[in-house]
Amino acid sequence: MPILNKDMTLCISLSARPSNNGTRFHNFLYEELGMNWIYKAFAPTDLAQAIAGVRGLGIRGCAISMPYKEDVIALVDRMDASASAIDSVNTIVNDDGVLTAYNTDYSAIATLIARNGLDPAATVLLRGSGGMAKATAAAFRDAGFRAVTIVARSEGAGRALADLYGFAWAPDLGERTADILVNITPIGMAGGLEEHTLSFPESAVDAAATVFDVVALPAETPLISVGRAAGKRIITGAEVATLQALEQFVLYTGVRPDDDLVDAAAAFMRAS
DSSP states (O other): OOOOOTTOEEEEEEOSSOOSHHHHHHHHHHHHTTOSEEEEEEOOSOHHHHHHHHHHHTOOEEEEOTTOTTGGGGGOSEEOHHHHTTTOOSEEEEETTEEEEEOOHHHHHHHHHHHTTOOTTSOEEEEOOSHHHHHHHHHHHHTTOOOEEEEOSOHHHHHHHHHHHTOEEESSOTTOOOSEEEEOSSTTOTTSTTTTOOSSOHHHHHHOSEEEEOOOSSSSOHHHHHHHHTTOEEEOHHHHHHHHHHHHHHHHHSOOOOHHHHHHHHHHHHTO
């Protein structure tokens, strides 16, 4: 990593509970590619002030994580189609003070659905209703899935998301089972109040064929651990984090690293 200097380009992330994932991934690539860039994670106390800082300080790129993916919409200048189509933002690019919002979560989820050969005829339980849930629901809808139930305690947010994509809504899991389980809540996230909680009951895991947890930290969440032990197909939040971070890196820098370098960056990220 270059010694800090006045010409260094800064990229950041904003999250209520920052992890080292993006920091390690981006900084690893900067160093390997010999770039005079640096990446730093922040937990803002005031989102509007933080975004004003991105604009005013010439910060090149800004990743947006929970719970700011919808709130940030009012603070940017332009919405790329990837963000406007689902009213959710995970990436901001600053071009001379003009802030354009994108969503690379959607493309990451879509890639993983295709890569794992998930059958559009399968039933899906999708737990969550926030910005990441919008990206995930849109990716499943666009991949041809129809038998999807959005599980969300908030009837307003849950029904709105379900209606948007033609899915069903349920306020709780109850005894429901499905072929594919997808967790898009903070349940199981490191450092949270529900860090050690299973986001779906073991009976649902036993009945499923695929277990997908979008939580990236830790990579081995309680849901992933139980699913792996039960011999299910596993899709982890670490995989999502790698794919979406790669597209952010490309948006910020205009450089697309080769596959071997991306794999090395992902391994370095997971080692944190």
